[in-house]
Amino acid sequence: xxxxxxxxxxxxxxxxxxxxxxxxxxxxxxxxxxxxxxxxxxxxxxxxxxxxxxxxxxxxxxxxxxxxxxxxxxxxxxxxxxxxxxxxxxxxxxxxxxxxxxxxxxxxxxxxxxxxxxxxxxxxxxxxxxxxxxxxxxxxxxxxxxxxxxxxxxxxxxxxxxxxxxxxxxxxxxxxxxxxxxxxxxxxxxxxxxxxxxxxxxxxxxxxxxxxxxxxxxxxxxxxxxxxxxxxxxxxxxxxxxxxxxxxxxxxxxxxxxxxxxxxxxxxxxxxxxxxxxxxxxxxxxxxxxxxxxxxxxxxxxxxxxxxxxxxxxxxxxxxxxxxxxxxxxxxxxxxxxxxxxxxxxxxxxxxxxxxxxxxxxxxxxxxxxxxxxxxxxxxxxxxxxxxxxxxxxxxxxxxxxxxxxxxxxxxxxxxxxxxxxxxxxxxxxxxxxxxxxxxxxxxxxxxxxxxxxxxxxxxxxxxxx
Amino acid sequence: xxxxxxxxxxxxxxxxxxxxxxxxxxxxxxxxxxxxxxxxxxxxxxxxxxxxxxxxxxxxxxxxxxxxxxxxxxxxxxxxxxxxxxxxxxxxxxxxxxxxxxxxxxxxxxxxxxxxxxxxxxxxxxxxxxxxxxxxxxxxxxxxxxxxxxxxxxxxxxxxxxxxxxxxxxxxxxxxxxxxxxxxxxxxxxxxxxxxxxxxxxxxxxxxxxxxxxxxxxxxxxxxxxxxxxxxxxxxxxxxxxxxxxxxxxxxxxxxxxxxxxxxxxxxxxxxxxxxxxxxxxxxxxxxxxxxxxxxxxxxxxxxxxxxxxxxxxxxxxxxxxxxxxxxxxxxxxxxxxxxxxxxxxxxxxxxxxxxxxxxxxxxxxxxxxxxxxxxxxxxxxxxxxxxxxxxxxxxxxxxxxxxxxxxxxxxxxxxxxxxxxxxxxxxxxxxxxxxxxxxxxxxxxxxxxxxxxxxxxxxxxxxxx
Numbered sequence: 001x002x003x004x005x006x007x008x009x010x011x012x013x014x015x016x017x018x019x020x021x022x023x024x025x026x027x028x029x030x031x032x033x034x035x036x037x038x039x040x041x042x043x044x045x046x047x048x049x050x051x052x053x054x055x056x057x058x059x060x061x062x063x064x065x066x067x068x069x070x071x072x073x074x075x076x077x078x079x080x081x082x083x084x085x086x087x088x089x090x091x092x093x094x095x096x097x098x099x100x101x102x103x104x105x106x107x108x109x110x111x112x113x114x115x116x117x118x119x120x121x122x123x124x125x126x127x128x129x130x131x132x133x134x135x136x137x138x139x140x141x142x143x144x145x146x147x148x149x150x151x152x153x154x155x156x157x158x159x160x161x162x163x164x165x166x167x168x169x170x171x172x173x174x175x176x177x178x179x180x181x182x183x184x185x186x187x188x189x190x191x192x193x194x195x196x197x198x199x200x201x202x203x204x205x206x207x208x209x210x211x212x213x214x215x216x217x218x219x220x221x222x223x224x225x226x227x228x229x230x231x232x233x234x235x236x237x238x239x240x241x242x243x244x245x246x247x248x249x250x251x252x253x254x255x256x257x258x259x260x261x262x263x264x265x266x267x268x269x270x271x272x273x274x275x276x277x278x279x280x281x282x283x284x285x286x287x288x289x290x291x292x293x294x295x296x297x298x299x300x301x302x303x304x305x306x307x308x309x310x311x312x313x314x315x316x317x318x319x320x321x322x323x324x325x326x327x328x329x330x331x332x333x334x335x336x337x338x339x340x341x342x343x344x345x346x347x348x349x350x351x352x353x354x355x356x357x358x359x360x361x362x363x364x365x366x367x368x369x370x371x372x373x374x375x376x377x378x379x380x381x382x383x384x385x386x387x388x389x390x391x392x393x394x395x396x397x398x399x400x401x402x403x404x405x406x407x408x409x410x411x412x413x414x415x416x417x418x419x420x421x422x423x424x425x426x427x428x429x430x431x432x433x434x435x436x437x438x439x440x441x442x443x444x445x446x447x448x449x450x451x452x453x454x455x456x457x458x459x460x461x462x463x464x465x466x
Numbered sequence: 467x468x469x470x471x472x473x474x475x476x477x478x479x480x481x482x483x484x485x486x487x488x489x490x491x492x493x494x495x496x497x498x499x500x501x502x503x504x505x506x507x508x509x510x511x512x513x514x515x516x517x518x519x520x521x522x523x524x525x526x527x528x529x530x531x532x533x534x535x536x537x538x539x540x541x542x543x544x545x546x547x548x549x550x551x552x553x554x555x556x557x558x559x560x561x562x563x564x565x566x567x568x569x570x571x572x573x574x575x576x577x578x579x580x581x582x583x584x585x586x587x588x589x590x591x592x593x594x595x596x597x598x599x600x601x602x603x604x605x606x607x608x609x610x611x612x613x614x615x616x617x618x619x620x621x622x623x624x625x626x627x628x629x630x631x632x633x634x635x636x637x638x639x640x641x642x643x644x645x646x647x648x649x650x651x652x653x654x655x656x657x658x659x660x661x662x663x664x665x666x667x668x669x670x671x672x673x674x675x676x677x678x679x680x681x682x683x684x685x686x687x688x689x690x691x692x693x694x695x696x697x698x699x700x701x702x703x704x705x706x707x708x709x710x711x712x713x714x715x716x717x718x719x720x721x722x723x724x725x726x727x728x729x730x731x732x733x734x735x736x737x738x739x740x741x742x743x744x745x746x747x748x749x750x751x752x753x754x755x756x757x758x759x760x761x762x763x764x765x766x767x768x769x770x771x772x773x774x775x776x777x778x779x780x781x782x783x784x785x786x787x788x789x790x791x792x793x794x795x796x797x798x799x800x801x802x803x804x805x806x807x808x809x810x811x812x813x814x815x816x817x818x819x820x821x822x823x824x825x826x827x828x829x830x831x832x833x834x835x836x837x838x839x840x841x842x843x844x845x846x847x848x849x850x851x852x853x854x855x856x857x858x859x860x861x862x863x864x865x866x867x868x869x870x871x872x873x874x875x876x877x878x879x880x881x882x883x884x885x886x887x888x889x890x891x892x893x894x895x896x897x898x899x900x901x902x903x904x905x906x907x908x909x910x911x912x913x914x915x916x917x918x919x920x921x922x923x924x925x926x927x928x929x930x931x932x
Binding site for chain 1: 475478479483485486490512514515520521522523524527539540542543551552576577578581584588589590592593594597598599604606612613614615643644658676682683684757761766767787788791794801802806
């Protein structure tokens, strides 16, 4: 029995010591050294100088503002953190206070409808800019334009099939806005005794006239509506520059040059979510904007696609003299956004965008189909090469017409129904027309539809009240 | 003896079991559960959507390019990563190949001398921009300018004491470049029969003439040198707009208005690292640029400080019509950079910048003091309010004059010594003068000094060879 007890002690001791050894091995292998934790891969501190900025951005993005606003890293600061910037009709420090009777603001072409897409693609679309990123005036090739970004401009056009860019020159601008005027300068006459006549077809985007008039150059004059001018003049010996917006702002119509001479094609809306892509546009001077492609209006980025080298150099010269080239921070950001835009052959972005626009048009036409007081532009089925099917367009704006004879100021009629649009006269058309923006946030659209539904439902009531 | 052995076994077993218990406690406490590692705070995954972009930025920043170049996130891509963009005189895929006979390029006012400061302040100066950052055309207050950034513009001026901004209006532009022309438009005559005469004192920054001529408005004309114009004209009934650059580009002189009428003060260089701050500038229209304050020329950001409301609205209108406001990505980045600039009462930034410039001037004057062939502008001690001492200025450029009668084209002389400068005639002065940039990288400056030293050392040799 004593021997058994001794064997038990011995065996237990052996087992216990073996366990000691196992624990020790586990401790040594599981830690870098004795007493120091070894980090697994997911624990590795992987970031250094960028971590603080990244954490700050994420913390600010996580501020919910009751779901009715946004906080931004560069917002005004209150009690140590950026304030909530509330959506229309909401207020209070956390945007929780609704003003139920507020107006539906459908005035601006602010393309915020794409914001949800970018929030869903947060990882791929984030960009980190170091404090020393591209401090120089110029890129390595001595230009003020990013070659890599240029490559992606070519890519997106090839993918969408909406413009011929091969062998063409590209110039970047602060939005397409800046390039519109650059194009006018580039195309305009050298003879100050006979300045170029700048024209656009009513209804047209007012900036063409505003800019041309404002810059007040000896080389050009804004002369109004193309058709009217054509009726009264011959282009023989008269220098003309024609703006053609296709699809048009405000009515979404696909348009061509009337005069067939020097033409600036404004293709801001020539993307599959607004209109059918009938083929790659192949004109001498075409202008596009990021605002209506990805929705980043605040970034201020546009580009011109130019055939003729001489015109290209003039447009480039304009940008150089106006501002020594556009921000390199902007160009980096745009590159990031376009990399996301071209993923999956563009389908994720354009399907999201198109589905949003299509649903809005379906719901809008449904509401207005019940109206005899208001009409909107007709849409006709056309084949879209990008989506490879015949479909209706889904323009950025509804071009609303007040049909009753006494409603010659449609804006007033809509305003009485708590809707703010943009008057037809802004587009050199009659105020019987009003433009309503369909590209703002989902919240804005829902409110617009609510107000329109209310208005339409009152149509069979008293005419005098409205 | 047997009893002792039994006690030994017992004691050893007890000790061994106790150790096992300790190991077990350590394992349980040190891990969340049995077998699962518990993460220490430094291991906590703290980032989500921004991590990938942050890691990418850091990886690219870590590409050394042999210390003779930079890789950027938006650089052209080769074999999956951005290429090295080499400093002047270096080449090869890793920028390790030196061209020993290459020229010292001192032509451009590219303010890369501040890059090391920003690399040293990597954490505070990094910025992360989410994919949905400020997509709208407008800020919450419906303007196109960040209020928080405006606050920091006021802060930096208050801190440096170089401009009165309280109660003044601020307008942002794409670099000061854009604001120069905006100011001309804002100040110019409404009567096209008598356009405003735009003037600047030789030697002057060529952009004033280039822009005014290029935009070719009916409202203004560039009429040349202020002094010459003054000799031949009276300002009675003639509308004039005078550019005053102080400190001047190219010669660094502190200047005042000659005519005392409508004046645009270009204060691009009125910072303590270039000149003494003699007091806060208090003029009706003053223009500044980020390029020469923080070195971020590529960002394209400038601002105007305006007294008169009417002029302010005209400048704002210009920006609005030219491009619907400047990029919000740029404004966010600038805010980040200015937050760093104002830290420590601005001392870290301005001491770094000034010490760099002072050392360069000390070394330059030392080299050129041995020369009778080349002279540079005289500098006079003045009290600097910011650094609170009397000191010499350290201008951004050396305004070199070739003293020998036969050297009427100083550029040619310097070029023979493998130095590229900017000809005096670019500044409407004689080509006997050349501007040499002293604000490029340390590498560029060392090469410039080397070439100058070689040139000066040859002065006592054959005149015919040079």
